[in-house]
Amino acid sequence: MNAYIPILLVVSIAVVFTLLFVVLSRVLGPSHRTPGKLTAYECGIPSRGTTNLKFYVRFYVVALLFLLFDLETVFLVPWAVSFRSFVERGMGGQMFVAMLVFFGLLVVGLIYEWRKGALEWE
Amino acid sequence: MPDLTTLHVHLGHYLTLSAILFFIGVSGVVFRRNAIIMFMSIELMLTAVNLTFLAVSRQLGDHQGHVFVLFALAVAAAEAGVGLAILVEIFKRRGSIDVDDFRKLME
Amino acid sequence: MTWSDASLIAPILWVTLGGVAVLMTDAFWRRAGTGHLTAVSVVFLTIAAIYAARSDASGSAFAGALAADSFSAFFNLTFIVVALITLALGSSYFADEEQPLVEFFPLVMFATVGMMVMAAATDMITIFLGLETMSISLYVLAALQRRSILSMEAGFKYLILGAFSSAFLLYGMALLYGSTGSTHLPTMATAIQGVGFDRDLLFWMGWGFLLVGLGFKIAMVPFHMWTPDVYDGSPAPVAGFMAAGVKAASFAAMLRVVWTGLPALGDMWIDMLVVFAVVTMTAGNLIALAQSNLKRMLAYSAIAHAGYLLVGIVATTPSMTDPAARGILFYLMVYALMNLGAFALITLVSSREGEKVDLAGFAGLARRHPVISACVTVFMLSLAGIPPTAGFWGKVYVFEAAVRDGHTVLAVIALLNSAVAMFYYLRVVVLMYMREPEDEAYTGLDPQVGAAMVVLAVALLWIGLFPGPMAELARQGVSALAGSF
Numbered sequence: 001m002n003a004y005i006p007i008l009l010v011v012s013i014a015v016v017f018t019l020l021f022v023v024l025s026r027v028l029g030p031s032h033r034t035p036g037k038l039t040a041y042e043c044g045i046p047s048r049g050t051t052n053l054k055f056y057v058r059f060y061v062v063a064l065l066f067l068l069f070d071l072e073t074v075f076l077v078p079w080a081v082s083f084r085s086f087v088e089r090g091m092g093g094q095m096f097v098a099m100l101v102f103f104g105l106l107v108v109g110l111i112y113e114w115r116k117g118a119l120e121w122e
Numbered sequence: 123m124p125d126l127t128t129l130h131v132h133l134g135h136y137l138t139l140s141a142i143l144f145f146i147g148v149s150g151v152v153f154r155r156n157a158i159i160m161f162m163s164i165e166l167m168l169t170a171v172n173l174t175f176l177a178v179s180r181q182l183g184d185h186q187g188h189v190f191v192l193f194a195l196a197v198a199a200a201e202a203g204v205g206l207a208i209l210v211e212i213f214k215r216r217g218s219i220d221v222d223d224f225r226k227l228m229e
Numbered sequence: 230m231t232w233s234d235a236s237l238i239a240p241i242l243w244v245t246l247g248g249v250a251v252l253m254t255d256a257f258w259r260r261a262g263t264g265h266l267t268a269v270s271v272v273f274l275t276i277a278a279i280y281a282a283r284s285d286a287s288g289s290a291f292a293g294a295l296a297a298d299s300f301s302a303f304f305n306l307t308f309i310v311v312a313l314i315t316l317a318l319g320s321s322y323f324a325d326e327e328q329p330l331v332e333f334f335p336l337v338m339f340a341t342v343g344m345m346v347m348a349a350a351t352d353m354i355t356i357f358l359g360l361e362t363m364s365i366s367l368y369v370l371a372a373l374q375r376r377s378i379l380s381m382e383a384g385f386k387y388l389i390l391g392a393f394s395s396a397f398l399l400y401g402m403a404l405l406y407g408s409t410g411s412t413h414l415p416t417m418a419t420a421i422q423g424v425g426f427d428r429d430l431l432f433w434m435g436w437g438f439l440l441v442g443l444g445f446k447i448a449m450v451p452f453h454m455w456t457p458d459v460y461d462g463s464p465a466p467v468a469g470f471m472a473a474g475v476k477a478a479s480f481a482a483m484l485r486v487v488w489t490g491l492p493a494l495g496d497m498w499i500d501m502l503v504v505f506a507v508v509t510m511t512a513g514n515l516i517a518l519a520q521s522n523l524k525r526m527l528a529y530s531a532i533a534h535a536g537y538l539l540v541g542i543v544a545t546t547p548s549m550t551d552p553a554a555r556g557i558l559f560y561l562m563v564y565a566l567m568n569l570g571a572f573a574l575i576t577l578v579s580s581r582e583g584e585k586v587d588l589a590g591f592a593g594l595a596r597r598h599p600v601i602s603a604c605v606t607v608f609m610l611s612l613a614g615i616p617p618t619a620g621f622w623g624k625v626y627v628f629e630a631a632v633r634d635g636h637t638v639l640a641v642i643a644l645l646n647s648a649v650a651m652f653y654y655l656r657v658v659v660l661m662y663m664r665e666p667e668d669e670a671y672t673g674l675d676p677q678v679g680a681a682m683v684v685l686a687v688a689l690l691w692i693g694l695f696p697g698p699m700a701e702l703a704r705q706g707v708s709a710l711a712g713s714f
Contacts, residue, residue: 112252116256137431171403189354190412193358194399201395205389211375
């Protein structure tokens with residue numbers, strides 16, 4: 001436990017100094033609030049429109065598809081981690097086939113998306 | 123300052139925490155009317171359950187709980203995917219995701 | 230995964246393969262219509278049915294996660310029959326020249342896979358997986374009619390409440406895992422018998438949450454609120470599929486849990502189930518009386534039937550005997566058939582736009598379509614439990630078991646409920662035969678749906694006249710579980 005005390009010290013010093021500078025600049029610094037200063041900084045040109053933008057709906061579809069395929073990898077990692085021990089017990093072939101089946105089903109899903117045009121970007 | 127070395131976290135703490143999280147989720151589904159927030163509350167409930175599984179699994183030194191969590195995660199993602207897809211379609215048509223506006227069925 | 234594992238669950242694999250085949254047909258054959266997709270689905274379902282019927286192999290697959298026994302074989306056949314009839318109802322209902330809703334076919338196949346997994350599951354993980362495979366497919370199916378806001382809302386409502394109940398189910402499973410130390414049902418049973426959980430809060434909370442989660446799926450009062458709205462908003466063939474399939478699958482999982490997982494539980498929770506059974510059937514029947522919309526009426530009738538089935542569960546636990554337990558399986562099969570019939574009627578008279586089907590709309594149907602009216606009469610008599618239809622025997626087996634198990638009062642309440650229910654079922658029949666039809670009503674009805682109705686009606690009459698073979702099948706189905714404790 002004692003080994004962590006230096007880290008704790010570093011973290012607390014960082015927090016204290018950050019807070020200190022924020023508070024000091026707020027208290028001591030001059031404050032002239034003009035409309036130009038209060039607008040959001042967009043590379044120096046005057047900003048236009050609201051920040052409450054509508055996103056193109058394609059982003060949403062891609063995000064959904066990504067979410068599903070992303071989570072399927074959840075099953076891949078434990079399989080990879082324990083694969084060696086299965087090989088040692090002579091079950092490597094079976095486990096490989098099992099993962100192939102799983103992957104096959106994923107590929108079927110991907111092919112379906114592709115053929116149905118869900119992957120087209122216009 | 124309490125001595126950090128003796129501050130053990132027991133199974134009971136995990137179970138209590140997950141019970142609290144679970145019922146925060148339940149109250150979110152029951153009391154909030156925004157469909158997205160209801161979704162998030164359901165996800166919170168599932169996360170709480172996952173915490174229970176993991177805590178118990180660790181306590182027992184058993185892997186079944188871990189396996190259960192992986193499946194629960196994948197299922198939750200699939201559910202969210204389908205739910206958000208339906209929700210977008212409803213929003214396109216209705217311009218609102220407040221479930222109190224979903225009254226067509228209640229006539 | 231070994232070859233023997235795969236061969237034990239061959240029916241499930243064939244239906245899965247069928248779902249994939251339908252997906253790929255749809256993806257690569259642009260001109261494939263609903264007819265082609267139906268054909269592909271039917272081929273694979275038939276192969277699965279042959280495997281399910283011929284399977285004499287029994288054992289447990291995937292390290293105890295799934296069981297292949299006569300119980301799962303019975304339910305596999307039930308689900309395949311339900312899926313076939315649903316496809317018959319849906320294939321023309323969803324066939325639209327511009328935009329056929331071809332997603333219907335793979336989704337029905339995958340939902341069927343989920344149901345089959347639920348009936349075969351002997352581990353809480355597989356129960357959960359089967360339940361979710363079924364449910365997620367059904368959320369999409371309910372919301373399939375994108376033109377109808379009603380359908381979208383039904384799908385969303387079903388999803389929110391379904392996910393909510395799944396979370397409860399999952400929490401219950403987590404707590405049971407925590408208190409028994411396993412997710413494998415037989416191992417849990419051993420742990421319960423060994424230790425006894427009389428005062429274990431964790432265990433009872435877990436069991437309670439599990440019951441709440443399953444109660445949602447079988448539409449047990451007070452967890453039934455979603456049923457009328459979802460049935461009402463969903464496309465008619467999908468509502469029929471839900472009523473028949475989801476109920477059978479959820480009861481199958483519940484029976485496995487109750488009979489093999491947790492047999493050594495005391496009387497306390499049986500008393501609780503008695504209360505649920507009484508409330509469920511009474512509330513369902515009384516509210517059904519007041520409905521003027523046929524879909525909502527059938528939804529409340531589905532709730533009432535869940536109550537009758539709970540009577541069956543009460544009667545067979547904890548001392549399960551073959552003749553008593555077969556009643557539930559018999560009832561589930563028959564209930565699926567007669568409900569599909571009733572929803573076939575709705576499919577017939579409703580359009581894809583999902584308009585409401587008013588009871589008064591059936592006035593005078595008999596003049597125009599005597600055969601269809603005769604079929605509907607059979608379905609309604611069977612739902613009401615009047616001989617010589619199959620529904621009568623379902624009620625006889627279940628209520629008789631209740632009396633024999635000492636729950637006479639419960640059986641009497643169930644009988645009184647059946648008497649009340651007769652009123653609203655027979656009202657449909659009276660409307661069909663005693664009124665004059667309106668001028669433009671019921672032209673151009675779909676012959677395929679009509680044919681499905683005739684098949685269902687004949688089956689119900691045949692089982693009603695000769696209940697023996699089906700009862701024997703149901704008895705074999707439960708015999709697998711009777712030996713396990």
